[in-house]
Amino acid sequence: MAVYSMTGFGSASAAAAAPAETAPAASTAGAAATVELRSVNGRFLDLALRLPDELRGLEPALRELVGQVFKRGKIELRVATQRDADGALPQPQAEQLMRLAQLESTVQSWLPNARPFSTSEVLNWCRGGAGTERLDDAVMQAARTAVEALREARGREGARLVTILLERIARLRELAAQAVPLVPQVVQRQQQRFLERWHEALANAGAASTVKPEALQERALNEAAAYALRIDVAEELSRLSAHLDEIERLLGAGGELGKRLDFLIQELHREANTLGSKSSALELTNVSVEMKVAIEQMREQVQNIE
Template sequence: MPVYSMTGYASASAGGATNPETGVVGSRASVELRSVNGRFLDLSLRLPEELRGLEPALRELVSGAVKRGKVELRLTTGREGDGGWPRPTPEQLSLLSRLESTVQGWLSKAAPLSVHEVLQWCRTGGSSEQPDEAVLEAARAAVEGLREAREREGARLVAILMERVQRLRELAAQAEPLVPQVVQRQQQRFLERWREALQTAGAGASVSAEAQAERALTEAAAYAIRIDVAEELSRLKAHLDEIERLLEKGGELGKRLDFLIQELHREANTLGSKSAALELTAVSVEMKVAIEQMREQVQNIE
């Protein structure tokens, strides 16, 4: 399944066909859809008052394709975009004259059409196409376009996240051999300090060389336990495996990824707090930078 971003834009138009018999241009509808990230689906519609009755159908259409994000739908019709009055064609006027004669033949008291009424009819009348049909057709096309745009953006986000996952794996691999090296260096320091202490105490000291070495090794072992980050690195790798699995599976995974990013932050922070060497501190900082970059991208995933 594809991964969808919550950011996208699409527009579509429908209607506006000319009736070949009457020369009347049918109703035209244009739909714009914009979406940005959000915790839940927040849908707002901007519709002309005469088309408010289509709001439930439009909401159902959008919510069936979009699960999360702040989405704005803007609908405009041909009436709103007309800059002036139309120029009636002879065919339109001929048809209207016949219709008027038919009505007056049956209703002798019917008033003749005014110029304004004729122009209004030429602008909106004579079309077999219903405005609602044009609106829904344009909305369906716009929704499909929005899904495609969000899918393209989602693919880009997946590529970025996969790159950061690989970077974190590299950093974890760098951190693993650093702990034994730090422990070994600290062990040498303990031995040196014990030797210095014995020399200061003088020849009367009762501590043997064997006891000195054993005490130093005990201190080094306790120190190794305090700075051991094997468990943190193991959990970090497990979280990275899960993130990679989710990205390959696709679907609606934004909330799960957000939770895993929090867990990655936890492990990186613990690694930094246990750091006893400049090298481990640098690795922890690099991890936090990569994780923060992932968090920013995950915020846009549906």
């Protein structure tokens, strides 16, 4: 299963079906609908619709269509019709005008002071009075195509995100490998410092001759062992490796994994912070800083994954 980003764009157009030969030429002749979908990252699915007033009835169907495909992201769906875009006037049909004349006559028989319809009102009535169903079909057809285009775009972006994350995982593994041999080296250096300082202190106190070298060595070893326990990062590196393994597994499995990846990134941050807090050597501190930089780069990318 693929990994999908929450960022993408898709659009499609569809022409309204021509009226049947037995029916009068409707105002949708030559009309078309264009649907555009824009998506950015979001914690949940947040769909905003921009529809012409005469297409408001399609909102439930469009929400259901988008919700069946996408689970997360802030998505804007915009619908435009060709007749709205080019301002083309409808072609009134005889049956429409006859029906409108009947309605006007009925109104004036009850309301003699009612003013007659204007040309603009007649054209607007003819525009919305026929062919709406065929235009609705065109909108839904274009919406299905645009949704698939957005899904493909999010899939392509998701593949790029996977590549970036795998590169950062490889970098973190390199840094962890660098940290492993540093701890024994730091402990050895610290043990040598203990011996030097005790010799210096005993010499200054005039008690160097009364302390056996074996006792000094044992004391230094004990202090070095205690120091090694304080700075031991084997457990943190082991957990970090386990988290990286799980991230790689999720990226290979695909699907809706953004929230799980976000949790694992927080755990990686925790291990890197602990590594830095235990460090008393510049080498380990540098490794911790480099790890935090790589993890932060991963976090920025994970926020875009569905």
